[in-house]
Amino acid sequence: MGIMQRSAPKRSNNSTRIVITAIMGIAFGFLVGISISSAHLTKISLLSGVKNSFGIPMSEIERYSAEIGRIRAVIDESSGTKNIEALGSVRLPKINVSSNPRGAESLPPGIVVPESDLYLRRLWGDPSEDLKKKPKYLLTFTVGYDQRHNIDAAVKKFSDDFAILLFHYDGRTSEWDQFEWSKNAIHVSARKQTKWWYAKRFLHPDIVSAYEYIFIWDEDLGVEHFNGDKYINLVIKHGLDISQPGLEPNNGLTWEMTKRRGDREVHTVTEEKPGWCSDPHLPPCAAFVEIMAPVFSREAWRCVWHMIQNDLVHGWGLDFALRRCVQQPAYEKIGVIDSQWIVHQVIPSLGNQGEADNGKSPREAVKTRCRTEWAQFQARLTVADKMYLQELTPNGKG
Numbered sequence: 001m002g003i004m005q006r007s008a009p010k011r012s013n014n015s016t017r018i019v020i021t022a023i024m025g026i027a028f029g030f031l032v033g034i035s036i037s038s039a040h041l042t043k044i045s046l047l048s049g050v051k052n053s054f055g056i057p058m059s060e061i062e063r064y065s066a067e068i069g070r071i072r073a074v075i076d077e078s079s080g081t082k083n084i085e086a087l088g089s090v091r092l093p094k095i096n097v098s099s100n101p102r103g104a105e106s107l108p109p110g111i112v113v114p115e116s117d118l119y120l121r122r123l124w125g126d127p128s129e130d131l132k133k134k135p136k137y138l139l140t141f142t143v144g145y146d147q148r149h150n151i152d153a154a155v156k157k158f159s160d161d162f163a164i165l166l167f168h169y170d171g172r173t174s175e176w177d178q179f180e181w182s183k184n185a186i187h188v189s190a191r192k193q194t195k196w197w198y199a200k201r202f203l204h205p206d207i208v209s210a211y212e213y214i215f216i217w218d219e220d221l222g223v224e225h226f227n228g229d230k231y232i233n234l235v236i237k238h239g240l241d242i243s244q245p246g247l248e249p250n251n252g253l254t255w256e257m258t259k260r261r262g263d264r265e266v267h268t269v270t271e272e273k274p275g276w277c278s279d280p281h282l283p284p285c286a287a288f289v290e291i292m293a294p295v296f297s298r299e300a301w302r303c304v305w306h307m308i309q310n311d312l313v314h315g316w317g318l319d320f321a322l323r324r325c326v327q328q329p330a331y332e333k334i335g336v337i338d339s340q341w342i343v344h345q346v347i348p349s350l351g352n353q354g355e356a357d358n359g360k361s362p363r364e365a366v367k368t369r370c371r372t373e374w375a376q377f378q379a380r381l382t383v384a385d386k387m388y389l390q391e392l393t394p395n396g397k398g
């Protein structure tokens with residue numbers, strides 16, 4: 001996952017060569033398909049795949065090659081370009097590639113770019129020289145301007161291997177430019193939305209596929225004892241697909257699992273209060289991190305993104321379901337990094353921006369919705385499991 005479709009033709013100085021190569025590629029692929037399939041009838045099922053992947057009649061390839069040949073377009077950096085507009089108006093070959101992404105079947109595979117990134121580019125110069133460095137990791141915070149000093153302190157704990165993306169829930173974005181790093185950050189603004197609302201809309205796995213790890217963090221985390229690069233090294237060393245830094249025990253601590261252990265680098269299992277865990281390897285004793293400061297590998301995020309519901313914006317209950325998105329046994333792939341740890345400062349922020357509802361204070365009304373969402377999410381998940389299993393059962397309907 002993630003690294004497919006990276007084999008698009010490499011851009012060279014002579015782009016005419018690309019065009020011709022692509023066309024020859026199609027023609028060659030087709031010819032190979034034809035000649036072999038007539039010689040080895042027994043392999044027909046394999047070969048029909050080769051042939052059908054383009055499905056272009058021979059006459060069409062000849063026509064197209066001849067037409068391109070007549071144009072004599074030149075696209076060359078040193079000698080300039082000639083006649084490129086003519087290439088834009090040739091009669092197109094018929095293309096129907098079923099292995100392309102859905103909706104893009106009419107495009108030649110060499111031009112299809114199914115994934116993107118958040119790299120900032122220049123408006124001038126050669127695109128291949130835009131980026132001095134490609135950040136390997138993506139750090140996102142959902143923020144209000146009031147927390148700027150906390151975020152400023154946090155950002156300084158991450159090297160330039162991390163791209164920074166801020167989701168603003170209070171509409172204040174340009175004021176952040178008081179910090180130098182903000183000018184190289186990406187700012188997304190939508191009022192009074194939650195972290196998971198933004199994540200679902202702006203962190204589609206195909207958009208963030210350039211990043212090996214993705215941090216989806218709250219704004220009220222104290223990072224004095226944390227370093228981004230060291231954290232990543234430990235995540236890689238211990239093969240964790242979903243992780244979080246240990247939490248300093250304070251009044252914000254809900255679960256034993258995420259409490260920092262002073263005597264180790266990392267832990268993946270813990271003991272909860274008696275009766276809380278049906279199995280020592282299942283949540284909340286293991287295979288579990290909180291939704292406050294999770295870090296996802298690219299592969300795990302691709303799964304988790306699909307599980308996020310558009311309308312359940314608080315993400316409650318997601319923590320217990322994360323184990324569905326890693327290789328089993330999940331308790332080996334989900335863990336807490338103890339030696340790079342954070343403090344949950346429990347600053348009421350977005351939670352105070354709700355509205356009074358049904359006689360409840362704004363804060364209470366938000367809390368109530370969190371709990372309702374947890375129940376709804378759990379119900380949907382359970383129903384989905386049941387429906388899936390019923391379909392697997394012969395005559396299982398009803």
Ligand SMILES: *[C@@H]1O[C@H](CO)[C@@H](O)[C@H](O)[C@H]1NC(C)=O
Pocket residue numbers: 096097098105
């Ligand atoms: C493309 O091929 C698929 C089958 O592979 C077919 O169902 C579809 O109708 C074709 N589309 C066009 C525009 O020919």
